[in-house]
Amino acid sequence: MNNKEKLRKAGLRPTKQRMIIADILLDGINRHFTAENLQNEINSSGNSMSIATIYNCLKKFRNCGLIKQVESSKDTAIFDTNINQHHHFLDEETGELIDIENDEVNLHKLPKIPQGYLNNGVEVLIKIKKQV
Amino acid sequence: MNNKEKLRKAGLRPTKQRMIIADILLDGINRHFTAENLQNEINSSGNSMSIATIYNCLKKFRNCGLIKQVESSKDTAIFDTNINQHHHFLDEETGELIDIENDEVNLHKLPKIPQGYLNNGVEVLIKIKKQV
DNA sequence: AAGTAGTTTAGAACGATTTTAAAGTAAAAA
């Protein structure tokens, strides 16, 4: 399925801008990135785009499940092209995230989900720091 | 150990403002809160404090390990008085966090820590959503 | 082709957080 079809299937009009972003993000290589990172990639690819459009687009892509947003205590939103359930290493010093595939973690015992709620995904974060 | 001693031990001068905050946060009851939540509690206690001081203080407390900051994709920082290693349920709709004690989770299989790094803490986040 | 609903954009606005710089306070030195 090409990117135009992916956008259509997600219910999004394949505009020029969304195609530019899809071509960058949906190339099968997983990455963690900010809106500014993406704008730099867009610029490097010889295109340009308003930051408002980039935010609009990332929000749409996220809400359609084409990308994810990572939980982060940094003040800049971090997005993730790996939409499979997976986990992360986090170097808190640098903010660097490294993917951990789902089958590399095994949760043996899980607490009971609170009354009236459903489990909607489990994420493991392993904080790491550089060895001295 | 009283709060004045706790601050001294953490290397912080026990100023009037830090004592007011310590009296609210270090009462043994665990909570998740924002800077604004804390300012409201300070006001309710008959005191008042500049928001800059509240941020200064929260940063110092966090860096000293008296409180933690939670990983969150919301744009407002969320702090946690539970400084033990523990986990969370997160209702993504409301942002509500519920503590999971460390012994309620058992990680059977963990990936190898990347070369040159040390494990610096594991956090499990269980996203939950209200049952329909 | 014409209509319409959705999209892009520059720039303004917003909200959380940090910075500034001056006044105040706690601890150390005398």
Next chain:
DNA sequence: TTTTTACTTTAAAATCGTTCTAAACTACTT
């Protein structure tokens, strides 16, 4: 105790990521 020093608090301004506004544009439908 007084003096000195470094640290802290504050209001206000600045900063920065993100969202909003409203006008121009474009994709899709009729």
